Amino acid sequence: MKEIEDLMEKAKRFLRSAEILFHDGDYDSCVSRCYYAMFFMTEAVLFFKGVRASSHKGIIRLFGEHFVKTNIFKEEMGKALTRAYDLRQKGDYSTGFVVAEKEAKKNLERAKSFVTEVENYLKN
Numbered sequence: 734m735k736e737i738e739d740l741m742e743k744a745k746r747f748l749r750s751a752e753i754l755f756h757d758g759d760y761d762s763c764v765s766r767c768y769y770a771m772f773f774m775t776e777a778v779l780f781f782k783g784v785r786a787s788s789h790k791g792i793i794r795l796f797g798e799h800f801v802k803t804n805i806f807k808e809e810m811g812k813a814l815t816r817a818y819d820l821r822q823k824g825d826y827s828t829g830f831v832v833a834e835k836e837a838k839k840n841l842e843r844a845k846s847f848v849t850e851v852e853n854y855l856k857n
Contacts (some may be wrong), residue, residue, distance in 0.1 A: 737855065740777035744770045744848055751841055760837035761824035767844035768821035774851040781855060793818060811848065813843040826848050 752765035772789065775796045777787065782799055786792045793814055801811035820840055824832045832840075 734781070737777045740780065741852060741855065744773035744777070747773065747843060748848055751844060755837055755841055759833075760832040760834055760842050763837045764817065764820045764824045764832050767840050768817040770844050771817050772846045775814060775850045778851050778855060779849055782851070789818060806850065812845055813847055816840070817844060817847075829840045 746765045747770040751763050751770060754763040754766060756761075761785060772792060775792050779792065779795055784795055784799060786795050793811075796798065796814060797811045800806045801808055820832065822837070
């Protein structure tokens with residue numbers, strides 16, 4: 734489906750942006766792009782299942798209901814998506830909060846894994 738392919742491509746593009754931002758030392762922006770890479774992959778997999786949500790929290794909740802609780806994906810993937818959302822919120826909106834390099838790196842690794850796992854699921 735074209736919409737799923739478009740969402741997957743956008744996720745990969747945002748993940749590449751996250752890597753560039755990480756290497757540039759912009760950790761707040763890195764975690765934001767990581768979250769959105771995961772978000773777009775989540776939208777793609779929900780769309781594949783015929784499910785839609787109108788908010789970020791709704792997307793996260795539906796991913797948990799349809800994919801984590803049903804053991805399609807491990808619980809850690811649901812937790813990684815929630816952590817990425819929380820970190821993005823802090824990095825984008827909190828004043829005086831700066832994402833540390835170590836935290837950004839860990840988030841980037843989780844995002845890469847998340848995107849890969851969802852992509853593999855969608856291709857099979």
